[in-house]
Amino acid sequence: xxxxxxxxxxxxxxxxxxxxxxxxxxxxxxxxxxxxxxxxxxxxxxxxxxxxxxxxxxxxxxxxxxxxxxxxxxxxxxxxxxxxxxxxxxxxxxxxxxxxxxxxxxxxxxxxxxxxxxxxxxxxxxxxxxxxxxxxxxxxxxxxxxxxxxxxxxxxxxxxxxxxxxxxxxxxxxxxxxxxxxxxxxxxxxxxxxxxxxxxxxxxxxxxxxxxxxxxxxxxxxxxxxxxxxxx
Amino acid sequence: xxxxxxxxxxxxxxxxxxxxxxxxxxxxxxxxxxxxxxxxxxxxxxxxxxxxxxxxxxxxxxxxxxxxxxxxxxxxxxxxxxxxxxxxxxxxxxxxxxxxxxxxxxxxxxxxxxxxxxxxxxxxxxxxxxxxxxxxxxxxxxxxxxxxxxxxxxxxxxxxxxxxxxxxxxxxxxxxxxxxxxxxxxxxxxxxxxxxxxxxxxxxx
Numbered sequence: 001x002x003x004x005x006x007x008x009x010x011x012x013x014x015x016x017x018x019x020x021x022x023x024x025x026x027x028x029x030x031x032x033x034x035x036x037x038x039x040x041x042x043x044x045x046x047x048x049x050x051x052x053x054x055x056x057x058x059x060x061x062x063x064x065x066x067x068x069x070x071x072x073x074x075x076x077x078x079x080x081x082x083x084x085x086x087x088x089x090x091x092x093x094x095x096x097x098x099x100x101x102x103x104x105x106x107x108x109x110x111x112x113x114x115x116x117x118x119x120x121x122x123x124x125x126x127x128x129x130x131x132x133x134x135x136x137x138x139x140x141x142x143x144x145x146x147x148x149x150x151x152x153x154x155x156x157x158x159x160x161x162x163x164x165x166x167x168x169x170x171x172x173x174x175x176x177x178x179x180x181x182x183x184x185x186x187x188x189x190x191x192x193x194x195x196x197x198x199x200x201x202x203x204x205x206x207x208x209x210x211x212x213x214x215x216x217x218x219x220x221x222x223x224x225x226x227x228x229x230x231x232x
Numbered sequence: 233x234x235x236x237x238x239x240x241x242x243x244x245x246x247x248x249x250x251x252x253x254x255x256x257x258x259x260x261x262x263x264x265x266x267x268x269x270x271x272x273x274x275x276x277x278x279x280x281x282x283x284x285x286x287x288x289x290x291x292x293x294x295x296x297x298x299x300x301x302x303x304x305x306x307x308x309x310x311x312x313x314x315x316x317x318x319x320x321x322x323x324x325x326x327x328x329x330x331x332x333x334x335x336x337x338x339x340x341x342x343x344x345x346x347x348x349x350x351x352x353x354x355x356x357x358x359x360x361x362x363x364x365x366x367x368x369x370x371x372x373x374x375x376x377x378x379x380x381x382x383x384x385x386x387x388x389x390x391x392x393x394x395x396x397x398x399x400x401x402x403x404x405x406x407x408x409x410x411x412x413x414x415x416x417x418x419x420x421x422x423x424x425x426x427x428x429x430x431x432x433x434x435x436x437x
Contacts, residue, residue, distance in 0.1 A: 122317055128304035129276050129311040130331030130379040136305075140330075144321050224321075 008198060010177050011185035012205055018093055018181055019161035022100035023154050026108055030153060034112035035138065055167075056106040064170025067099055071171075095172035096179045100164045104157030111156055115149020116142060148221040155217035159210050182206050233415055234258060234383070238284040240270050246282055255432030257409050257416045261423060262436030268419045271436070272385045275417070276311045277304035288383045289415065310381030310414075312389050316368035318360035324371050325356040331379025341412065346374045349411060350404055366397035370404055377412065384408075384416045390425065405429060 004012070036042075037049055055063050071078040072090045081087040089095035119142050127137045143150070165183040172179035174188060186202050189195030236251040247267055251260075260268050273279035275286055275293065283296040288309070293302050318327050328343065347353050350370045360368060369389055376384060389405070390398045402425075409416065409429050420426045426433060 122313070122315075123319060125278055125304070126311070126313065126317040127319070127330065129278075129307075129309060130375065131305050131308070132331070133303075133305045141319060 004201060005198065007176055007180075008185065008202060011180050011182050011202065014093060014096075014177070014179075015162055015181040015183075015206075016209070018096045018100055019158045021094075021097040022104060022161040023108075023158040025097070026101040026105055026157060027150070027154060030105060030108040030157075031112055031143070031150065034109050034116055034153075035142070037109070038113045038116040052109055053106045055103050060103060060164070060166025061170050063102060064099060064167035067095070067102065067167065067171040071095070071098065089172070091172050091175060091178060093172075093178055096168045096181060097161075099167040099171045100161035101157070103164050103167050104160040107160055108153040108157040111153035112146065112149045115146040115152075118149075119145045147224050151217050151220045151224075155213050158213055162206055162209060233289060234417065235285070235287040236271070236275070238271065238274055238281040238286070240267060240274065240279070241282045242267070242270070249436065251434050253432055253434060255430065256413070257418060257430045257432075259426035259430035259433045260417060260419045260436065261421055261426060261433060264421065266436040268421075268436055269387055272311070272387050272417065272419060275307075275383070276309045276385060277302065277307050291382065308380070308382045310376030310379055310384040312369070312373050312376050312384065312386045314388050314391050316360070316363075316365075316372040318363075318368055318371060318375070320360050322360075323356070324352065324358050324360070324363070327360065327371060328352075328356075328375050328378055330375060340380055340414075341377045343378060346377050349407055350374045364397065365393045366400045369393065369401055373404070373408060377408070377414070382415070384414050386416060386418045388419055388421070390420075390422075402428070 033048075033052060037045065037052075068090075069075050071081075073079060073082055073088065078089055081089070087094070089098050123145070124137050124141055127141045128134075132140065162181075163183060164181075165187065168179065168181060169184055169187070174180050174184045176185075180188070182202050182205065186199050189198045189202070233256065234251060234253050236249060238249045240247045240249060247270075249267065249271055251258075251271070260271065262268055270279055274281050275288070277293070280301065281294065281296070284294070285292070285296070286294040292298070292300050293307050293309075294300060318324075319330065322330070328346070332343065347356070350373060352367070352370050352374060355363060355367055355371065360371070363371065369392075373386075373389070386405075390401060393401065406429060408414070418426055418430060423433075
């Protein structure tokens, strides 16, 4: 049952790459955005909050289309990036990662923001009175204490990226080796007669990956909590 | 030593607080709600007064007329809060050293001397959650001293402790007062507690 066809192996490897890159690359902006929303009051905050959540409520196809129009080779941003930095998103795995990152971003920001909000501000104040400038307070107090939320956010984004379908296929299509992730490969197999065994194999693989990611994140969070409470 | 003239906003009315004192260890007392903690917070930079001036040892920390408002981390004000506020993800040693990076050569208080003064040598490897209230408060005092402050604020550091722990901590506080020579502002609503420690008393109504 588990002898994968070359196309399936390619799809699995691509999915892992796309999901990992999407989750890791969105971490820095997600942490920055979460901190901004959790700790700062500024005009337009509610609007920013709503904008970040848009991918959660928009049809994925719409998100994919917006990406196609803006980040495609003739899109406003996409053309500039291609010309000046040589970065190409359209019909590449990088585009799939971008689509997955956008779709997973709200989930990631939510998880991190909640955990930043739970960090006791009095500890941050204590650090400031000890001479720590704001960036140091953030890096040494806020971020380490919000760590479980950061891990949870990254895992959520990774899982979301594995399952992402609509935005990816709209933006970068379904090209084996470039943009055909597990979901897209399953969709392809649904269209051909006799594809059931392939579908089962890929479904089993995505189940294993998602389960593994969840277990890993649970372990990371527990390890951190254990460090804080360990008895000597 | 300390020259304050503050207008603090409190809900709909403002309160004026004026303190001018040359006492090295000044006790600040008064009934609860008199704004003792607010005064400390204003000095530390946690609370911005509506207007006024804060001068500590000749250094202007805040002056609304001259638009001076030093950020918290540049004020060199050590603050011992009612609760110890130790960082839970660091052991005692790292807590103590947290503020220690500041002007290493101008260090007035050395690590070993502070550890010795407060009797916390045996606690260095422990996590804050495994400390008693009195131990945690001693570590908090040490942490504040090691940030090399120009003024130490103590906000009822005994109030979160039971009577036994209180008795345990008072000798350490007295040692900090007499042996460090550091200017201090000590908030308490127990007059007897401050009489043993302070050179002067300011009462807020």
